[in-house]
Each structure stands twice: as C-alpha cells, then as structure tokens.
Amino acid sequence: MSFTTLAAFETALRDLPMPDEAAMASACVRQASLTKPSGSLGRLEEIAIFLAGWQGRERPRLEKARAVIFAGNHGVAAQGVSAFPANVTAQMVANFAAGGAAINALSAVAGLDLHIVPLDLDRPTGDFTQVPAMSEEECLAALSAGAAMVEPGLDLFVPGEMGIGNTSAAAALCARALGGCAVDWTGPGTGLSAAGITRKIEVIDAALTRHAGAPATPFETLRHLGGREIAAMAGAILQARRLNIPVMLDGFVCCAAIAPLAAAVPSLTDHCLAGHCSAEPGHERLLARLGLTPLLRLDMRLGEGSGAAVAVQIVHAALAAHDRMATFAQAGVSSDA
Amino acid sequence: MSFTTLAAFETALRDLPMPDEAAMASACVRQASLTKPSGSLGRLEEIAIFLAGWQGRERPRLEKARAVIFAGNHGVAAQGVSAFPANVTAQMVANFAAGGAAINALSAVAGLDLHIVPLDLDRPTGDFTQVPAMSEEECLAALSAGAAMVEPGLDLFVPGEMGIGNTSAAAALCARALGGCAVDWTGPGTGLSAAGITRKIEVIDAALTRHAGAPATPFETLRHLGGREIAAMAGAILQARRLNIPVMLDGFVCCAAIAPLAAAVPSLTDHCLAGHCSAEPGHERLLARLGLTPLLRLDMRLGEGSGAAVAVQIVHAALAAHDRMATFAQAGVSSDA
Numbered sequence: 001m002s003f004t005t006l007a008a009f010e011t012a013l014r015d016l017p018m019p020d021e022a023a024m025a026s027a028c029v030r031q032a033s034l035t036k037p038s039g040s041l042g043r044l045e046e047i048a049i050f051l052a053g054w055q056g057r058e059r060p061r062l063e064k065a066r067a068v069i070f071a072g073n074h075g076v077a078a079q080g081v082s083a084f085p086a087n088v089t090a091q092m093v094a095n096f097a098a099g100g101a102a103i104n105a106l107s108a109v110a111g112l113d114l115h116i117v118p119l120d121l122d123r124p125t126g127d128f129t130q131v132p133a134m135s136e137e138e139c140l141a142a143l144s145a146g147a148a149m150v151e152p153g154l155d156l157f158v159p160g161e162m163g164i165g166n167t168s169a170a171a172a173l174c175a176r177a178l179g180g181c182a183v184d185w186t187g188p189g190t191g192l193s194a195a196g197i198t199r200k201i202e203v204i205d206a207a208l209t210r211h212a213g214a215p216a217t218p219f220e221t222l223r224h225l226g227g228r229e230i231a232a233m234a235g236a237i238l239q240a241r242r243l244n245i246p247v248m249l250d251g252f253v254c255c256a257a258i259a260p261l262a263a264a265v266p267s268l269t270d271h272c273l274a275g276h277c278s279a280e281p282g283h284e285r286l287l288a289r290l291g292l293t294p295l296l297r298l299d300m301r302l303g304e305g306s307g308a309a310v311a312v313q314i315v316h317a318a319l320a321a322h323d324r325m326a327t328f329a330q331a332g333v334s335s336d337a
Numbered sequence: 338m339s340f341t342t343l344a345a346f347e348t349a350l351r352d353l354p355m356p357d358e359a360a361m362a363s364a365c366v367r368q369a370s371l372t373k374p375s376g377s378l379g380r381l382e383e384i385a386i387f388l389a390g391w392q393g394r395e396r397p398r399l400e401k402a403r404a405v406i407f408a409g410n411h412g413v414a415a416q417g418v419s420a421f422p423a424n425v426t427a428q429m430v431a432n433f434a435a436g437g438a439a440i441n442a443l444s445a446v447a448g449l450d451l452h453i454v455p456l457d458l459d460r461p462t463g464d465f466t467q468v469p470a471m472s473e474e475e476c477l478a479a480l481s482a483g484a485a486m487v488e489p490g491l492d493l494f495v496p497g498e499m500g501i502g503n504t505s506a507a508a509a510l511c512a513r514a515l516g517g518c519a520v521d522w523t524g525p526g527t528g529l530s531a532a533g534i535t536r537k538i539e540v541i542d543a544a545l546t547r548h549a550g551a552p553a554t555p556f557e558t559l560r561h562l563g564g565r566e567i568a569a570m571a572g573a574i575l576q577a578r579r580l581n582i583p584v585m586l587d588g589f590v591c592c593a594a595i596a597p598l599a600a601a602v603p604s605l606t607d608h609c610l611a612g613h614c615s616a617e618p619g620h621e622r623l624l625a626r627l628g629l630t631p632l633l634r635l636d637m638r639l640g641e642g643s644g645a646a647v648a649v650q651i652v653h654a655a656l657a658a659h660d661r662m663a664t665f666a667q668a669g670v671s672s673d674a
Binding site: 034035036037038039040041042043044083084085087088091092094095098099100101102104105106108109110190191279295296297298299300301302306309310313314316317320321323324325326330331332333334335336 | 372374420432527616638639
C-alpha cells in the first residue's frame with residue numbers, strides 16, 4: 001500500500017473510495033431524533049454525519065486518532081526565505097521528542113497519539129531555484145514514508161509538518177497547481193519582515209520560472225517544488241483516503257501539499273475536514289480553491305499540526321453530542337409544533 | 338454577596354474590579370519565551386494572558402470550571418412566539434437532570450461541572466405585552482439566584498439558559514438597551530417559520546411600546562422585558578466579576594441578559610470571553626455592540642450554554658500550550674534571526 005512506483009501513486013489517485021451513504025443516512029436520522037431543535041448544533045451535526053460516512057458506522061468514534069509530524073529540510077532555506085535558521089528544524093524535532101512543543105501540549109488535550117517522522121534532515125532537498133527539489137526516487141520515498149504512517153483502523157488522521165523554508169515551497173506549489181504568481185500565495189511564514197517577504201517572492205518566482213517546462217502532473221509538481229515533509233503529507237492523506245480514514249487538515253503548508261493532487265482530482269479532499277484558517281494569508285485563498293470551510297479561525301500560524309489538533313476537540317464535542325444525547329422519545333420531550 | 342436590594346445591585350455595577358496587570362505581564366513574558374514564532378498561537382496566546390489577568394496567576398488553570406443552566410418560563414410564550422410549547426422548558430430540565438441533553442455531553446467533554454437551576458417553572462413571568470415581566474422582588478430574587486451559583490475559587494464560569502419564549506425577551510432587551518426596533522433583533526429562535534417571525538416581531542414591538550415609559554436603568558429593563566433565567570444569568574455574570582472569575586458567554590439570550598448592564602457600564606464585559614456567534618441573526622450585531630469577538634462560528638443556535646461549552650475546549654488548548662511548552666532556553670532551540 002505504499003507508493004514505491006509512480007504507477008502505484010497515479011493508480012491510487014484515479015481510484016478514490018467514497019463514503020458509506022447508508023451510515024450517513026442512519027446518522028442523519030439519529031440527529032433528527034435527538035432532544036434539540038433540528039439543525040441547532042450546526043456544524044457539530046455535519047461533522048458527526050461526515051465521520052459516520054467515512055468510518056462506515058452510524059455512531060462514529062474517536063478512540064484511535066493519530067497525529068504525525070513530518071519534518072524536512074529545504075535547499076531553498078539558504079536563500080534567506082525564513083526568519084529562522086535551517087538548523088531549527090532538527091532542534092524542533094528534538095523538542096517534539098522531548099515533549100516541549102505546542103503540538104505536544106495540544107495533542108495531549110485532543111487525545112491524539114503523536115508521532116514524529118524526521119526525513120533525512122541532514123540532506124536538504126535541492127534548492128528549487130536551481131534544480132528540482134527531489135529526484136523521482138526521493139519523492140516516491142517521501143510519499144511512501146507518509147503512507148506508512150497511516151494504517152487500517154485509525155478513526156482520524158492529522159498530518160502536520162516542520163521544515164524551515166517550507167512556506168516558500170507551499171507557495172510555489174499553490175502557484176504552479178492553482179495558478180497565479182508568487183505574490184498571490186506568499187506571506188510572512190514564521191515572521192518575515194516586509195523586505196523579507198519581497199525577497200521570498202523573488203525566490204519563488206525564480207523557482208516557478210526555472211520549472212515552467214516541467215510536466216504539469218501532481219507527482220512532478222510535488223517533486224520539483226515540494227519537499228520531503230510535504231510529499232509525505234500528500235502520501236499520508238492519499239493513503240488515508242484509500243483506507244476510508246477521515247483527515248483533519250492543518251494550515252497552509254499541509255493544504256498546499258495536496259493542492260497538486262486536488263487540482264487534478266477535485267474529489268481528493270472529500271475525506272478531509274479543514275481544521276482552521278491560518279493567519280498565513282495564502283491559506284484563506286487555498287481553502288476556498290479546495291472547497292473547504294475551516295472549523296476554526298484563531299489567528300494561528302504555527303504549523304506542526306497545531307490548528308488541526310485544536311479542531312479535533314470540536315470533533316470530540318460533535319461525536320459526544322451525537323452519541324450520548326437522548327432522543328425525544330427516550331426523554332419524553334415534545335418535538336416542535 | 339447577593340442582590341437582595343436594588344442598592345446592592347447598583348453598587349456592584351458601579352464598583353467593578355479590574356484584572357491583575359502584573360500577572361498579565363508575566364504571562365506575556367512567558368508566551369514570548371516559548372518555542373514558537375512570536376504570536377503564532379494567535380488567540381490561544383490572548384486567552385492565556387486574559388485568564389492570567391482575571392485569575393491573578395502567571396499560569397492560569399481550568400480545574401474548577403462550572404456551567405450553570407438557569408431555566409424559566411415566560412408569559413409571552415402564550416402569544417405563540419416559539420416553535421415549541423411552553424411545557425418543553427420543564428421537560429428539558431428533566432432531560433438535563435437525566436443527562437440526556439446536548440449540554441450534558443458537551444460539558445463532559447469540556448470538563449465542566451454542570452448545575453441546573455429551574456426558577457419557578459410553574460409560575461411564568463408576566464406577559465410583557467401587558468405587564469412588566471417581573472415585580473421588583475421577583476427580579477431581585479432571580480438576580481440573587483444567579484449570584485448564588487458563583488462562588489470564590491472558580492477558575493471559569495459558564496452561564497446557560499433554557500426557556501421557551503426567551504429569544505423574544507432577549508430581542509426586547511436588546512432593542513430597549515441598545516436601540517432599534519424588534520425587527521433588528523428578532524430571528525427564528527428554535528425554528529419559527531417566516532410567518533412566525535412576523536408574528537414574533539409584532540409581539541416584541543407591542544412590548545416595547547407598552548414599556549416605553551419605564552425608567553431606562555439596567556434593573557428596570559431586566560424587570561420589564563427579561564425573565565427569571567435571564568436575570569439570573571445577569572446576576573451570575575456580575576457576581577463573577579465581583580469575584581474576578583472569568584466568564585465564557587454563550588449565545589444570543591446569554592449575551593442579551595447583560596446588554597442592559599453593558600449599555601450603562603461598557604466595561605462590564607471585560608471579564609468575559611465570547612464563546613461563539615450563534616446562527617440567531619441578532620447575536621452577531623449584539624457581540625459587535627458588546628465589543629466582543631467570538632471564538633467559534635459553528636452555526637449553533639441551541640442555547641443551554643452549548644456554544645460556550647464547546648469554546649471552553651479552546652481554553653483548555655490555550656492553557657495547555659501556555660503551561661506545558663518548553664522555552665527556547667530549555668529546549669536549546671534558536672530564536673528568530
């Protein structure tokens with residue numbers, strides 16, 4: 001079930017399973033029977049029905065929910081596109097392992113089982129202003145490393161990332177897959193100055209020009225302009241779809257990872273909830289292009305799966321109401337007139 | 338510490354304590370030291386600093402968080418302003434006691450200690466199209482019943498309500514306290530048809546006309562146009578302020594309960610977070626008038642404290658990150674360039 005060949009990846013993209021319509025219908029009937037005005041729990045009702053469809057059960061559960069943070073280093077970081085030096089990627093991986101990062105605290109609160117997957121941190125991707133970020137073998141290895149972290153029986157999967165320089169890769173992927181120039185998709189990332197953003201836009205436009213002749217396929221876009229942690233998220237999200245496991249998406253980089261796939265196959269995101277809308281300005285536009293309405297808008301812009309982890313708490317609320325509420329008949333409450 | 342006299346209520350309104358600035362400053366310093374780009378947790382950072390101020394500690398906690406659902410019946414319900422019959426108030430109180438309502442499930446997920454306070458359900462308030470909803474004694478008793486549910490040492494207080502007909506009282510309170518006509522503040526409540534909303538607007542405008550000559554004080558507005566559960570929420574929120582206990586506000590009716598107080602004393606809501614923006618259309622306008630930005634927009638419109646309970650989960654996330662994250666120095670992570 002991994003992506004050791006390009007053919008395996010492309011076959012997976014063409015053959016996407018759909019949700020269980022009968023389970024969704026049963027969940028709808030249950031929602032209408034619960035002691036509340038019809039529709040009054042809003043998106044909590046939608047979430048319960050969505051998870052019923054992907055989990056294939058009237059009362060979905062959230063017992064085995066996994067977050068995986070993929071980390072990678074980017075050759076383009078040498079161009080000065082981040083407010084932080086590239087060695088922070090490895091330092092933060094150590095911080096994740098020691099339990100000191102935001103995602104550690106937020107995963108614990110959300111009941112997420114957290115895994116950290118560093119991907120060849122001592123071997124950054126190629127500087128995509130000069131060369132493709134990855135060889136075919138490297139890109140397939142990253143896609144497979146992502147897929148390997150998703151296994152049957154998970155109730156929800158949360159992909160996250162860490163990689164100094166990766167909002168530059170994300171902006172390049174969006175421009176290449178969805179159109180527009182670098183300026184349409186570039187923001188401050190971890191906190192660049194206005195001058196830094198101007199420089200970042202120049203770097204990304206140079207990369208887009210450099211690879212304008214590359215084949216416009218999901219794989220080649222990921223390979224030329226992505227990064228290992230980005231390809232790993234794409235592989236994990238696609239593998240989750242093959243296993244009918246719902247996904248909670250995080251911020252700009254996470255969503256950009258699937259932009260090349262979704263541009264080719266719009267139904268790719270059907271098993272995905274958008275956890276939040278990041279303060280990184282390209283994310284709002286990207287969510288709109290993916291047809292996703294974020295659950296949260298809390299001005300977060302950290303990555304690490306942090307926004308998605310907070311949004312998983314909303315799923316807990318949705319499923320608790322769906323599972324534990326009494327029906328009108330059970331409670332002896334009159335329904336509406 | 339209750340409101341057995343009008344003078345006690347008015348004194349409390351004039352003498353509002355403020356947050357602990359030193360604790361907020363310490364919490365700000367701590368946030369800046371944690372292993373994340375400065376400001377990248379957005380509103381989670383603001384929430385931690387806000388709670389630090391009201392709890393008076395650099396690292397606020399959420400161990401003793403209480404939700405109280407006040408229930409009352411409304412004489413105006415006889416005018417056909419709700420999609421549900423008035424006996425549903427008592428039926429839902431039984432459902433709360435049995436653990437079958439949405440707020441039971443949502444409180445459990447949010448770690449809230451849930452209390453239910455029915456207020457003279459067999460004795461509806463006066464029909465405010467004809468008479469004041471409450472006598473002075475009744476209104477003071479309701480304010481005091483609310484205050485009695487807030488005790489020193491709580492880390493957070495969540496007021497909620499149940500009362501068939503109470504969105505009519507809420508709309509009348511908003512129009513009276515903040516200006517406008519019934520049409521500006523009236524919506525479908527639990528699910529009225531368009532014709533039902535037209536009727537509801539007529540009823541509310543009749544009440545506003547009937548009491549146009551009443552003294553324009555917070556107390557007299559609550560007394561003429563409110564209800565017992567509404568006055569109880571106002572009393573509880575004011576009592577929380579006297580005890581420096583932060584409050585998570587719920588939906589339209591909860592916020593309308595303090596509209597008369599906040600119109601007279603705008604700093605009244607300084608200790609309040611807005612949990613969510615309800616699908617009830619008047620709520621968006623009301624939050625703007627109160628100067629509050631909601632944490633969540635999930636199209637909920639149930640009352641019961643349900644939206645606030647979901648928002649309490651966001652507070653858990655905020656405090657977990659604030660308390661448990663490593664600092665740059667502890668983790669050996671380079672800060673920004």
